Amino acid sequence: PESPLSSAEESVNGLAGDPLASQSSSLKPPSEDPSGQRLFGETILGLTQGSVSDLLARPKPWHKLSLKGREPFVRMQLWLQDPHSVEKLMDMKRLEKKAYMKRRLSSLSDGHSVEGVLSGPDYMQGSQSPGGQQQLKKARVVLGPEEKEALKKAYQQKPYPSPKTIEELASQLNLKTNFDTGLNLCFYSRSRIRRELFIEEIQAAGGVGPGSEGGSPSLRGCKSGEGDSCDGTESEGTVETRQGLGIGLEDHRGACKDQGMEVESEAGASNNSPAQLDCTTSGLAGPGSSCGQSGLGIFSLTEASSTSSASNTNIPSSGPARNPRDNNLRKKKAANLNNIIHRLEKAASKEDPSEWEF
Protein backbone atom coordinates (compact mmCIF):
# COMPACT_ATOMS: atom_id res chain seq x y z
CA PRO A 1 0.00 0.00 0.00
CA GLU A 2 2.92 2.35 0.58
CA SER A 3 4.36 1.81 -2.85
CA PRO A 4 4.17 4.56 -5.43
CA LEU A 5 2.14 2.27 -7.57
CA SER A 6 -0.47 1.94 -4.92
CA SER A 7 -0.45 5.62 -4.36
CA ALA A 8 -1.03 6.24 -7.98
CA GLU A 9 -3.74 3.69 -8.00
CA GLU A 10 -5.40 5.42 -5.13
CA SER A 11 -5.06 8.68 -6.88
CA VAL A 12 -6.71 7.54 -10.00
CA ASN A 13 -9.53 5.84 -8.24
CA GLY A 14 -9.81 8.58 -5.74
CA LEU A 15 -9.86 11.32 -8.27
CA ALA A 16 -12.36 9.84 -10.56
CA GLY A 17 -14.40 8.42 -7.77
CA ASP A 18 -14.25 11.81 -6.23
CA PRO A 19 -14.90 11.13 -2.57
CA LEU A 20 -15.07 14.86 -2.10
CA ALA A 21 -18.11 15.13 -4.21
CA SER A 22 -20.18 13.54 -1.52
CA GLN A 23 -18.94 16.08 0.99
CA SER A 24 -20.42 18.94 -0.91
CA SER A 25 -23.85 17.60 -1.42
CA SER A 26 -25.41 20.88 -0.50
CA LEU A 27 -23.62 22.67 -3.24
CA LYS A 28 -23.59 21.54 -6.78
CA PRO A 29 -20.02 21.05 -7.95
CA PRO A 30 -18.95 23.91 -10.14
CA SER A 31 -18.84 23.33 -13.83
CA GLU A 32 -15.19 24.25 -13.77
CA ASP A 33 -14.41 21.83 -10.99
CA PRO A 34 -11.34 20.07 -12.31
CA SER A 35 -11.83 16.50 -13.34
CA GLY A 36 -9.29 13.83 -12.51
CA GLN A 37 -7.50 14.03 -15.80
CA ARG A 38 -7.61 17.76 -15.82
CA LEU A 39 -6.45 18.19 -12.25
CA PHE A 40 -3.64 15.71 -12.70
CA GLY A 41 -2.61 17.32 -15.95
CA GLU A 42 -2.65 20.85 -14.72
CA THR A 43 -1.17 20.36 -11.29
CA ILE A 44 1.24 17.50 -11.80
CA LEU A 45 2.19 17.56 -15.43
CA GLY A 46 1.65 21.21 -16.15
CA LEU A 47 -0.46 20.40 -19.17
CA THR A 48 -4.02 21.10 -20.13
CA GLN A 49 -6.67 18.42 -20.28
CA GLY A 50 -6.43 18.13 -24.03
CA SER A 51 -2.71 17.72 -23.94
CA VAL A 52 -2.93 15.00 -21.33
CA SER A 53 -5.51 13.20 -23.37
CA ASP A 54 -3.34 13.35 -26.45
CA LEU A 55 -0.26 12.36 -24.51
CA LEU A 56 -1.87 9.23 -23.17
CA ALA A 57 -3.72 8.29 -26.31
CA ARG A 58 -0.75 8.71 -28.59
CA PRO A 59 2.47 8.36 -26.71
CA LYS A 60 5.54 8.70 -28.83
CA PRO A 61 8.68 6.63 -28.66
CA TRP A 62 10.98 8.02 -26.05
CA HIS A 63 13.82 8.66 -28.43
CA LYS A 64 11.54 10.79 -30.56
CA LEU A 65 10.68 13.07 -27.70
CA SER A 66 12.52 16.28 -27.20
CA LEU A 67 13.64 17.34 -23.77
CA LYS A 68 10.46 19.31 -23.43
CA GLY A 69 8.39 16.39 -24.55
CA ARG A 70 9.95 14.21 -21.90
CA GLU A 71 9.23 16.67 -19.17
CA PRO A 72 5.68 15.45 -18.43
CA PHE A 73 6.98 11.93 -17.96
CA VAL A 74 9.67 13.14 -15.62
CA ARG A 75 7.09 15.00 -13.65
CA MET A 76 4.99 11.89 -13.61
CA GLN A 77 7.89 9.90 -12.25
CA LEU A 78 8.70 12.41 -9.56
CA TRP A 79 5.07 12.43 -8.58
CA LEU A 80 5.02 8.67 -8.37
CA GLN A 81 8.07 8.68 -6.16
CA ASP A 82 6.46 10.98 -3.66
CA PRO A 83 4.70 8.84 -1.06
CA HIS A 84 2.41 11.71 -0.25
CA SER A 85 1.59 12.51 -3.82
CA VAL A 86 -2.01 11.48 -3.58
CA GLU A 87 -2.63 13.37 -0.39
CA LYS A 88 -1.12 16.45 -1.88
CA LEU A 89 -3.23 16.16 -4.96
CA MET A 90 -6.36 15.69 -2.94
CA ASP A 91 -5.40 18.64 -0.78
CA MET A 92 -4.95 20.65 -3.90
CA LYS A 93 -8.33 19.65 -5.09
CA ARG A 94 -9.83 20.62 -1.78
CA LEU A 95 -8.10 23.97 -1.88
CA GLU A 96 -9.27 24.61 -5.40
CA LYS A 97 -12.79 23.80 -4.47
CA LYS A 98 -12.55 26.03 -1.44
CA ALA A 99 -11.12 28.87 -3.45
CA TYR A 100 -13.80 28.41 -6.03
CA MET A 101 -16.57 28.51 -3.48
CA LYS A 102 -15.03 31.59 -1.92
CA ARG A 103 -14.87 33.37 -5.24
CA ARG A 104 -18.34 32.24 -6.10
CA LEU A 105 -19.78 33.53 -2.88
CA SER A 106 -17.99 36.83 -3.12
CA SER A 107 -18.96 37.30 -6.73
CA LEU A 108 -22.55 36.52 -5.95
CA SER A 109 -22.55 38.98 -3.12
CA ASP A 110 -21.03 41.54 -5.44
CA GLY A 111 -23.67 40.85 -7.99
CA HIS A 112 -21.22 39.60 -10.59
CA SER A 113 -21.54 36.44 -12.56
CA VAL A 114 -19.32 33.51 -11.80
CA GLU A 115 -18.02 33.39 -15.32
CA GLY A 116 -15.77 36.36 -14.94
CA VAL A 117 -14.21 34.96 -11.85
CA LEU A 118 -13.41 31.65 -13.41
CA SER A 119 -11.29 32.99 -16.17
CA GLY A 120 -8.45 33.67 -13.81
CA PRO A 121 -5.09 31.98 -13.82
CA ASP A 122 -6.40 29.04 -11.82
CA TYR A 123 -8.31 27.80 -14.77
CA MET A 124 -6.71 29.39 -17.77
CA GLN A 125 -3.13 28.84 -18.70
CA GLY A 126 -1.45 30.95 -21.26
CA SER A 127 -4.56 32.74 -22.29
CA GLN A 128 -3.30 35.98 -21.01
CA SER A 129 -0.12 37.78 -21.64
CA PRO A 130 2.05 38.76 -18.69
CA GLY A 131 0.73 42.25 -19.06
CA GLY A 132 -2.75 40.99 -18.48
CA GLN A 133 -3.87 41.60 -22.04
CA GLN A 134 -5.97 38.95 -23.61
CA GLN A 135 -4.20 37.43 -26.58
CA LEU A 136 -6.48 37.11 -29.52
CA LYS A 137 -6.39 33.80 -31.26
CA LYS A 138 -7.61 33.30 -34.76
CA ALA A 139 -10.94 31.61 -35.08
CA ARG A 140 -10.61 27.92 -35.69
CA VAL A 141 -11.30 26.65 -39.14
CA VAL A 142 -13.12 23.37 -38.91
CA LEU A 143 -12.20 21.17 -41.82
CA GLY A 144 -14.64 18.78 -43.32
CA PRO A 145 -13.78 15.15 -44.03
CA GLU A 146 -13.47 15.82 -47.74
CA GLU A 147 -11.09 18.66 -47.14
CA LYS A 148 -9.03 16.52 -44.82
CA GLU A 149 -8.89 13.74 -47.33
CA ALA A 150 -7.83 16.14 -50.04
CA LEU A 151 -5.13 17.54 -47.83
CA LYS A 152 -3.92 14.08 -47.04
CA LYS A 153 -3.69 13.23 -50.70
CA ALA A 154 -1.93 16.48 -51.40
CA TYR A 155 0.56 15.67 -48.70
CA GLN A 156 1.15 12.25 -50.19
CA GLN A 157 1.87 13.80 -53.52
CA LYS A 158 3.89 16.68 -52.23
CA PRO A 159 4.85 16.78 -48.57
CA TYR A 160 6.59 20.10 -48.97
CA PRO A 161 4.42 22.24 -51.23
CA SER A 162 5.43 25.62 -52.50
CA PRO A 163 3.51 28.72 -51.41
CA LYS A 164 1.85 28.74 -54.79
CA THR A 165 0.75 25.15 -54.41
CA ILE A 166 -0.64 25.94 -51.00
CA GLU A 167 -2.70 28.76 -52.38
CA GLU A 168 -3.92 26.63 -55.24
CA LEU A 169 -4.84 23.86 -52.87
CA ALA A 170 -6.76 26.21 -50.63
CA SER A 171 -8.54 27.61 -53.62
CA GLN A 172 -9.39 24.17 -54.99
CA LEU A 173 -10.81 23.16 -51.67
CA ASN A 174 -12.77 26.38 -51.45
CA LEU A 175 -11.19 26.98 -48.11
CA LYS A 176 -12.30 30.28 -46.77
CA THR A 177 -8.93 30.84 -45.30
CA ASN A 178 -6.02 33.08 -45.83
CA PHE A 179 -2.53 32.05 -46.72
CA ASP A 180 -1.53 31.60 -43.11
CA THR A 181 -4.21 29.05 -42.63
CA GLY A 182 -3.01 27.31 -45.74
CA LEU A 183 0.39 27.17 -44.16
CA ASN A 184 -1.17 25.83 -41.02
CA LEU A 185 -2.86 23.12 -42.94
CA CYS A 186 0.28 22.12 -44.72
CA PHE A 187 2.87 22.52 -42.02
CA TYR A 188 1.32 22.42 -38.62
CA SER A 189 -0.69 19.35 -39.33
CA ARG A 190 2.01 17.61 -41.26
CA SER A 191 3.10 15.40 -38.43
CA ARG A 192 -0.47 14.35 -37.77
CA ILE A 193 -1.12 13.56 -41.39
CA ARG A 194 2.14 11.69 -41.51
CA ARG A 195 1.13 9.73 -38.45
CA GLU A 196 -2.14 8.75 -40.05
CA LEU A 197 -0.43 7.76 -43.25
CA PHE A 198 2.11 5.79 -41.31
CA ILE A 199 -0.61 3.79 -39.63
CA GLU A 200 -2.34 3.21 -42.92
CA GLU A 201 0.87 2.00 -44.46
CA ILE A 202 1.45 -0.43 -41.65
CA GLN A 203 -2.05 -1.73 -41.96
CA ALA A 204 -1.60 -2.14 -45.67
CA ALA A 205 1.66 -3.97 -45.07
CA GLY A 206 -0.02 -6.36 -42.72
CA GLY A 207 1.04 -4.87 -39.43
CA VAL A 208 4.33 -4.44 -37.67
CA GLY A 209 6.32 -7.42 -36.69
CA PRO A 210 9.91 -8.38 -36.31
CA GLY A 211 11.68 -7.62 -39.49
CA SER A 212 8.77 -5.93 -41.13
CA GLU A 213 9.64 -2.72 -42.81
CA GLY A 214 7.46 -0.26 -44.55
CA GLY A 215 8.26 2.20 -47.24
CA SER A 216 7.66 5.39 -45.37
CA PRO A 217 10.51 7.48 -44.08
CA SER A 218 9.37 6.85 -40.55
CA LEU A 219 9.41 3.15 -41.12
CA ARG A 220 12.77 3.30 -42.70
CA GLY A 221 13.92 5.24 -39.72
CA CYS A 222 13.56 2.15 -37.61
CA LYS A 223 16.60 0.04 -37.10
CA SER A 224 15.90 -3.24 -38.70
CA GLY A 225 19.15 -5.02 -38.23
CA GLU A 226 19.75 -8.08 -36.10
CA GLY A 227 16.56 -9.65 -37.31
CA ASP A 228 14.49 -7.96 -34.69
CA SER A 229 13.75 -4.45 -35.67
CA CYS A 230 14.34 -1.74 -33.17
CA ASP A 231 15.63 -4.13 -30.59
CA GLY A 232 17.60 -1.49 -28.83
CA THR A 233 20.96 -3.07 -29.29
CA GLU A 234 22.36 0.25 -30.26
CA SER A 235 22.54 3.19 -28.01
CA GLU A 236 23.31 6.79 -28.57
CA GLY A 237 24.43 7.03 -25.03
CA THR A 238 22.57 10.22 -24.54
CA VAL A 239 22.29 10.34 -20.82
CA GLU A 240 20.87 13.41 -19.29
CA THR A 241 20.74 14.33 -15.70
CA ARG A 242 17.62 14.42 -13.66
CA GLN A 243 18.39 17.96 -12.74
CA GLY A 244 18.09 18.73 -16.39
CA LEU A 245 14.60 17.37 -16.40
CA GLY A 246 15.57 14.43 -18.50
CA ILE A 247 15.88 11.02 -17.01
CA GLY A 248 18.23 9.98 -19.73
CA LEU A 249 16.32 7.01 -20.92
CA GLU A 250 17.42 6.63 -24.46
CA ASP A 251 16.13 3.46 -25.92
CA HIS A 252 15.35 2.64 -29.46
CA ARG A 253 13.77 -0.68 -28.93
CA GLY A 254 10.36 0.86 -28.83
CA ALA A 255 10.48 2.76 -32.06
CA CYS A 256 8.82 0.34 -34.44
CA LYS A 257 6.72 -1.40 -31.89
CA ASP A 258 5.45 1.84 -30.57
CA GLN A 259 4.28 2.77 -33.96
CA GLY A 260 2.50 -0.49 -34.35
CA MET A 261 0.78 -0.27 -31.05
CA GLU A 262 -2.34 1.51 -32.08
CA VAL A 263 -2.59 -0.29 -35.34
CA GLU A 264 -2.55 -3.73 -33.92
CA SER A 265 -4.79 -2.99 -31.03
CA GLU A 266 -7.35 -1.35 -33.22
CA ALA A 267 -7.18 -4.09 -35.77
CA GLY A 268 -7.84 -6.50 -32.97
CA ALA A 269 -5.72 -9.12 -34.68
CA SER A 270 -4.90 -11.01 -31.57
CA ASN A 271 -6.43 -13.18 -28.95
CA ASN A 272 -4.99 -11.02 -26.28
CA SER A 273 -7.11 -8.60 -24.43
CA PRO A 274 -6.77 -5.06 -25.63
CA ALA A 275 -4.77 -4.23 -22.57
CA GLN A 276 -2.32 -7.01 -23.11
CA LEU A 277 -2.16 -6.18 -26.71
CA ASP A 278 -1.18 -2.65 -26.04
CA CYS A 279 1.27 -3.75 -23.46
CA THR A 280 3.01 -6.35 -25.47
CA THR A 281 3.08 -4.52 -28.70
CA SER A 282 3.98 -1.22 -27.24
CA GLY A 283 7.60 -0.33 -27.15
CA LEU A 284 6.88 1.22 -23.83
CA ALA A 285 6.54 -2.18 -22.32
CA GLY A 286 10.01 -3.19 -23.32
CA PRO A 287 11.90 -6.33 -22.51
CA GLY A 288 11.38 -7.53 -19.02
CA SER A 289 8.24 -5.60 -18.60
CA SER A 290 5.84 -7.22 -16.24
CA CYS A 291 3.00 -5.58 -18.01
CA GLY A 292 0.75 -8.09 -19.61
CA GLN A 293 2.25 -10.86 -17.58
CA SER A 294 1.17 -10.13 -14.11
CA GLY A 295 -1.65 -7.81 -14.89
CA LEU A 296 -0.52 -5.70 -12.01
CA GLY A 297 -0.55 -2.43 -13.80
CA ILE A 298 -2.12 0.48 -12.10
CA PHE A 299 -4.95 0.36 -14.53
CA SER A 300 -6.30 -3.08 -14.91
CA LEU A 301 -8.18 -3.31 -18.12
CA THR A 302 -10.50 -6.17 -17.97
CA GLU A 303 -13.74 -6.06 -19.83
CA ALA A 304 -15.41 -5.28 -16.55
CA SER A 305 -13.85 -1.88 -16.58
CA SER A 306 -16.23 -0.76 -19.21
CA THR A 307 -19.28 -2.06 -17.55
CA SER A 308 -19.04 -1.56 -13.86
CA SER A 309 -16.84 -0.70 -10.96
CA ALA A 310 -16.32 -4.34 -10.11
CA SER A 311 -12.61 -3.90 -9.63
CA ASN A 312 -11.19 -0.95 -7.82
CA THR A 313 -8.12 -1.14 -10.00
CA ASN A 314 -10.10 -0.40 -13.06
CA ILE A 315 -10.01 2.95 -14.62
CA PRO A 316 -13.21 4.33 -13.29
CA SER A 317 -15.91 4.75 -15.78
CA SER A 318 -17.26 8.23 -15.67
CA GLY A 319 -20.64 8.99 -16.97
CA PRO A 320 -22.76 6.77 -19.15
CA ALA A 321 -21.49 3.68 -20.87
CA ARG A 322 -19.38 4.45 -23.88
CA ASN A 323 -19.32 2.83 -27.23
CA PRO A 324 -16.81 0.06 -28.04
CA ARG A 325 -14.49 2.38 -29.85
CA ASP A 326 -14.37 4.70 -26.89
CA ASN A 327 -13.78 1.84 -24.52
CA ASN A 328 -10.95 0.60 -26.65
CA LEU A 329 -9.41 4.00 -26.59
CA ARG A 330 -9.71 4.21 -22.86
CA LYS A 331 -8.15 0.80 -22.49
CA LYS A 332 -5.41 1.75 -24.83
CA LYS A 333 -4.69 4.89 -22.91
CA ALA A 334 -4.68 3.08 -19.62
CA ALA A 335 -2.33 0.45 -21.01
CA ASN A 336 -0.06 3.17 -22.27
CA LEU A 337 -0.08 4.80 -18.89
CA ASN A 338 0.69 1.52 -17.17
CA ASN A 339 3.65 1.03 -19.40
CA ILE A 340 4.86 4.53 -18.86
CA ILE A 341 4.66 4.16 -15.11
CA HIS A 342 6.32 0.78 -15.20
CA ARG A 343 9.20 2.11 -17.21
CA LEU A 344 9.58 5.18 -15.09
CA GLU A 345 9.79 3.07 -12.00
CA LYS A 346 12.16 0.66 -13.61
CA ALA A 347 14.36 3.52 -14.63
CA ALA A 348 14.26 5.06 -11.21
CA SER A 349 15.34 1.83 -9.55
CA LYS A 350 18.70 2.01 -11.24
CA GLU A 351 21.22 4.17 -9.52
CA ASP A 352 23.62 4.33 -12.41
CA PRO A 353 22.17 6.71 -14.98
CA SER A 354 23.82 4.77 -17.75
CA GLU A 355 21.56 1.86 -16.89
CA TRP A 356 18.42 3.90 -17.17
CA GLU A 357 16.20 2.85 -19.94
CA PHE A 358 12.75 3.74 -20.95
Added chain:
DNA sequence: TGCAAGTCAATACC
Protein backbone atom coordinates in the same frame (compact mmCIF):
# COMPACT_ATOMS: atom_id res chain seq x y z
C1' DT B 1 14.32 30.74 -42.15
C1' DG B 2 11.92 26.45 -42.46
C1' DC B 3 10.53 22.83 -40.12
C1' DA B 4 9.11 19.61 -36.36
C1' DA B 5 7.62 19.06 -31.85
C1' DG B 6 4.92 20.53 -28.18
C1' DT B 7 1.06 22.82 -26.28
C1' DC B 8 -3.15 25.51 -25.82
C1' DA B 9 -7.83 25.86 -26.05
C1' DA B 10 -12.12 25.75 -28.79
C1' DT B 11 -15.19 22.55 -29.97
C1' DA B 12 -17.03 18.04 -31.10
C1' DC B 13 -18.46 13.84 -29.25
C1' DC B 14 -20.47 10.58 -26.12
Added chain:
DNA sequence: GGTATTGACTTGCA
Protein backbone atom coordinates in the same frame (compact mmCIF):
# COMPACT_ATOMS: atom_id res chain seq x y z
C1' DG C 1 -19.99 17.02 -17.79
C1' DG C 2 -15.92 14.55 -19.01
C1' DT C 3 -13.04 13.32 -22.67
C1' DA C 4 -11.26 13.38 -27.53
C1' DT C 5 -10.01 15.93 -31.46
C1' DT C 6 -7.61 19.30 -33.85
C1' DG C 7 -6.62 24.14 -35.71
C1' DA C 8 -3.79 27.84 -33.95
C1' DC C 9 0.14 29.10 -31.88
C1' DT C 10 4.97 28.87 -29.58
C1' DT C 11 9.43 27.21 -29.19
C1' DG C 12 13.71 25.26 -30.39
C1' DC C 13 16.84 23.43 -33.60
C1' DA C 14 19.51 22.79 -37.89
